[in-house]
Amino acid sequence: xxxxxxxxxIVGAGPAGLTAYLYARRALLKTLLIEKGPVGGQVIYTDLxxxxxxxxxxxxxxxxxxxxxxxxxxLGLNLVxxxxxxxxxxxxxxxxxxxxxxxxxxxxxxxxxxAKPRKLGIPGERELxxxxxxxxxxxxxxxxxxxxxxxxxxxxxxxxxxLYLAGFVKRVYLVHRRxxxxxxxxxxxxxxxxxxxxxxxxxxxxxxVGKQRVEKVILENLLTxxxxxxxxxxxxxxxGYEPETSWLRGVLDLDEQGFIITDKEMRTxxxxxxxxxDCVSKRFRQIINACGEGAVAAxxxxxxxxxx
Numbered sequence: 001x002x003x004x005x006x007x008x009x010i011v012g013a014g015p016a017g018l019t020a021y022l023y024a025r026r027a028l029l030k031t032l033l034i035e036k037g038p039v040g041g042q043v044i045y046t047d048l049x050x051x052x053x054x055x056x057x058x059x060x061x062x063x064x065x066x067x068x069x070x071x072x073x074x075l076g077l078n079l080v081x082x083x084x085x086x087x088x089x090x091x092x093x094x095x096x097x098x099x100x101x102x103x104x105x106x107x108x109x110x111x112x113x114x115a116k117p118r119k120l121g122i123p124g125e126r127e128l129x130x131x132x133x134x135x136x137x138x139x140x141x142x143x144x145x146x147x148x149x150x151x152x153x154x155x156x157x158x159x160x161x162x163l164y165l166a167g168f169v170k171r172v173y174l175v176h177r178r179x180x181x182x183x184x185x186x187x188x189x190x191x192x193x194x195x196x197x198x199x200x201x202x203x204x205x206x207x208x209v210g211k212q213r214v215e216k217v218i219l220e221n222l223l224t225x226x227x228x229x230x231x232x233x234x235x236x237x238x239x240g241y242e243p244e245t246s247w248l249r250g251v252l253d254l255d256e257q258g259f260i261i262t263d264k265e266m267r268t269x270x271x272x273x274x275x276x277x278d279c280v281s282k283r284f285r286q287i288i289n290a291c292g293e294g295a296v297a298a299x300x301x302x303x304x305x306x307x308x
Contacts, residue, residue, distance in 0.1 A: 006032045007305050008298075009096050009106040011084050014041030015287050016277025017112030018068045019294030020301075024110075025075035027302045032104060033072075034096070036083035040065030041114040042241070042278075043287060045136045047164045052287055064287075080104075085247055087111075087273070094272060107308055108272045108301040111248075111260060112294060113279035115241030120152065124208030125237075132214025133235045137161035140234070144169050149234035150217055152205055154178060158238035159187040165236065166196040173230055175200040177222060203228070208235055243279040255281040266297040272308070274301050 008024050010017050013035035024031040038044060046061030055064075069077070082098040087109060089095070094109045117135035119125060125133055134140040137151075141164060149169050151162040154176035162172050174191065179201050181188050191197050200219060206227070207218040214235055219228045243258045253261045253269035259281035266274045276293035278285050 004102075004104045005092065006030050006104065006106040008032070008108050008110065008301055009034065009094070009104055010110045010112060011035075011096065012041070012112030012114055012277065012279075013039040013079065014112060014114045014277055014290065015043055015065070015068065016114075016290040016294035016297075017110070018065070018072055019291040020110050020112060020276060020298040021072050021077075022068075022075065023295050023298035024301065025072070027298070029302060029305065031078060032106070033077065033079045034082060034084055034098070034104075035079065036081065039069055039079070042116075045138050046160075047138045048160070049287065087248070087251055089270075107305045108274070110266075110294075110297045110301055111268070111273065111275040111279060112277045112290075112297075113244050113260075113275075115243045115278040115285075117237065118240045118242050120205060120237055120239065122205055122207055124210065124214075125235075128208055128210050128214050128235075131212065132210060132233060133208060133237070135237055137164050137236050141165050141236075142168065144234045146170050147233035148173070148230075149232055149236060150175055150200075150205075150230060151236045151238065152176075153238035153240075154181040154183065155238065155240070156183045156187060159183040159191050161236055161238055162197055163187070163190055163194065166194050169196070169234075172197045173200050173232070174198065175203050175205060175219060177204050178202065200228075200230075205235070241278060241285070245279055257281075265300045266293055267300060272301075272304055 007029040008031045010033045021033050043061040048058045050058040085099050086097040093107045096104045145168045148171045150173040152175045162174050166172050202222045203219045206220045209216045216231045245258045260275040261281050274297040276297040277290040
């Protein structure tokens with residue numbers, strides 16, 4: 001790309017970033033979208049989204065992103081594949097540098113970095129990732145047809161993935177460290193009514209065991225301290241996400257977990273830098289509020305650019 005000067009650079013092409021891009025292009029801003037992975041981020045691995053307005057029968061994450069992407073393409077999608085590794089103030093505005101050394105400049109930047117699955121950090125997890133340990137049921141679930149698997153977590157994602165897996169595995173053990181789930185009541189009703197799903201509450205995984213592939217999981221009962229072995233073929237981990245913001249330490253204000261701190265207008269601690277989506281410090285992380293934040297970030301970025 002010869003021209004490396006823009007009004008606005010958006011880093012991240014998930015729902016928040018794509019929405020920000022739509023609003024920026026409709027404001028006729030010269031905009032660059034940078035994404036290191038597939039367009040859509042984590043959402044494309046979601047089997048069914050039932051709470052996004054406008055789709056009464058639900059929609060898969062992949063289909064939703066396809067529609068968002070087509071909308072962006074109609075406005076002229078200017079996309080660069082690459083990983084951003086630094087952001088600083090230059091003579092001509094903000095300077096964004098990619099891992100390959102390429103640099104791009106803009107008057108304002110929107111960070112829609114998303115987040116990656118959080119790890120358990122127990123023995124066997126790293127060694128057996130891709131060999132029975134997974135963070136995506138829709139990606140790897142079909143490999144476990146007729147097998148027994150465990151799902152770790154108690155939020156919406158964990159219960160949704162347990163229901164998805166129950167469609168073709170022999171049994172799903174749903175492991176959660178508490179007595180009650182954090183997931184929405186409707187999902188709790190569904191898992192409780194599924195005969196293939198067995199609860200393992202007040203328990204945490206302590207070790208994943210296997211030579212070439214996962215063979216069993218060792219659980220600890222948090223109430224009694226007793227250990228329990230579950231022979232199975234797969235471990236699916238859904239215990240939340242952590243932001244991919246380590247490269248921003250010392251650049252922007254982050255909270256203790258590394259999420260970007262913003263005000264209600266999605267402004268960060270650096271003027272002209274905005275943030276939206278799952279990388280932002282907040283209580284709820286849903287597709288619908290990621291899109292809303294993307295719109296707010298783009299509208300405020302436009303105002304900032306006009307005034308600068």
